[in-house]
Amino acid sequence: MGNCFGSTSVNISQSQCTSKPPSREETDEEKRNGFEGISPEKGKIYNNNNNTQVDAAATARTADVPSSGKVVTPNLKMFTLQELKQTTKNFRPNRMLGEGGFEQVFKGWVDEKTYGPTKAGTGIAVAVKKSNPYSPQELEEWRAEVKFLGKFSHPNLVKLIGYCCEDKQLFLVYEYMAKGSLENHLFRRGAEPLAWNIRLKIAIDAAKGLNFLHSSEKSVIYRDFKASNILLDGAYNAKLSNFGLAKFGPINGNSHITTRVMGTYGYAAPEYIATGHLYVKSDVYGFGVVLLEMLTGLRALDQDRPTGEVNLVEWAVASLENKKRLKKIMDPRLNNKYPMEAAIQAAKIIKQCLQSDPKNRPSMDKILETLEQVNAIQENPKKKSCSTKTKPNNTQKQQQDHHHRSPLHYKHNGTREARPGHY
Structure with a gap:
């Protein structure tokens, strides 16, 4: 572009879209996950249990979501293209929040109760993701996004409000996240540096x-x-977005699923890239990489760094x-304003997450527990340096000059281009 599952699932058929992509045979995985039909009736969706018609606008909002999260009956608003044009002022350029690959994200405004288009500043802000051109891969990821986010309700997963599929275009409508992506705050030129306690809060929320x-x-598996x-x-408050590549984990006692390499x-x-074997703990590796980015302020990959330092994990581990x-x-940019003991413990977590064998990586439950312990470590004011600030080394100086650059996303065995920095 998220875990308990009941007997229902959000299912979308290609026939619901105004224009179909080239037909293809349904994969075994899709058959296992199941895709039934969302009603094409505007603004409505059917509960998959009994085909009972539900008012989408009244039920799409999630009230008082418990911190532990929950599975909800999927009720999403089916927007028309005309509604989304009104919501975003016809996708006006000054409403664009981000873009990348084949996607653009625009800010819009809708009524809080009906989700109908409203004037800017009236009602609630939303983010409208537009995927174009229409392709089988885009459709597959769009369907996965609706399937997973339409079913999950958790404080640390972005809320999906609705969707649209018209004129060979795919749209998703989310809650608006005012401060954008973590990537922008870490790497964008001119962004205000994130304090240590904010970085830990974000890491804990994501965990x-x-x-x-x-x-x-x-x-x-988020993937x-x-x-x-x-x-x-x-x-x-941090929330995970973009569930287009998410997959159900292994079943029947299997340790992994096998799928084409994406991401x-x-x-x-590394085991996923090498073999196509995707483990639940393959996500843990990615978490370790992001936590390393948060500690160092350096991108996972940057071709502008010196030879031997392009790959952050290989260089910094x-x-x-x-x-x-x-x-x-x-x-x-932390200016030494962090407890060194906390940084040491965070580094240990990263090292564990980056183990080459997924069996040796900790579970996210254990990582979360450890991060909360790290968050409790306070800086000792007696040891806090009040002398001149530590000068960044040459690599970090060079990296700061490139914080504004777009992330490097390599196509690898079918990997897609970068998605928007927002959503």
């Missing part, structure tokens, strides 16, 4: 969302964990076990 996906009756897919609201090079686990070396690779 909660990922743990929710992993720990329920039918585990879900595309990266900084650009972690969105922040006005209070820096973003630099974040994808040796410094994670040594206090002096760790201090040298810490993000200079």
Whole structure:
């Protein structure tokens, strides 16, 4: 572009779209996951249990979501293209929040109760993701996004409000996340540096969302964990977005599923890239990469760094076990304002997440528990340096010059281009 599952599932058939992509045979995985039909009647969706018609606008909102998350009866509003044009002022360029690959994201405004289009500043803000051109892969990811986010309700998963499929275009409508993506805050030129406590809060929130996906009756493998897919609201609460590559986890006692390699090079686990074997703990590897980015302020991949330092994991992993070396690779924009003991413990978590064998990586439940312990470590004011600020090393100076660059996304065995920085 998320874990318990009941007997129902959100299912979308190609026949519901105004224009169909080239036909293809349904895969075994799609048959297992199941795709039934969403009613084409505008603004309505049918409950898959009994085909009872439900008012989408009244039920799409999630009230008082428990911190542990829950599975909900999927009720999403089916927007018309005309409604989305009104909502975004005909996709006016100054409403664009981000773009990448084949997608663009626009800000819009809708009525809080009916989700009908309203004037800017009236009602609630939404983000409208537009996928174009129409392709089988885009449709597959669009369907997965609706299937997973339409069913899950968790404070650390972005809320999907509705969808649209008209004129060979695919649309998804989400809650608006005011502060954009973690990627922008870490790497965009001129972005205000994130304080240590904010970074830990974001890491803990993201861990909660990922743990929710992993720990329920039918585990879900997110498969595309990266900084650009972690969105922040006005209070820096983090939520996972872009579920187009998510997959159900292994069943019947199997350790993994086998699927074509998709995602973003630099974040994808080595066993997945090498074999196509996708484990639940393949997500843990990606989490470790993002946590390393948060500690260092450096991108997972950057061709503008010196030879030998292009791949952050390969270059930095040796410094994670040594206090002096760790201090040298810490993000200079933190200005040494962090408890060193907390940084050391965070580095240990990263090292565990990046183990080559997925069996040796910790579960997200364990990672979350450890991160909360790290968050409790306070800086000792007596040890806090009040001298001149530590100067960044050459690599970090060079990286700061490139914080504004777009992330490097390599196509690898069918991997898609970068998605928008927002959503």
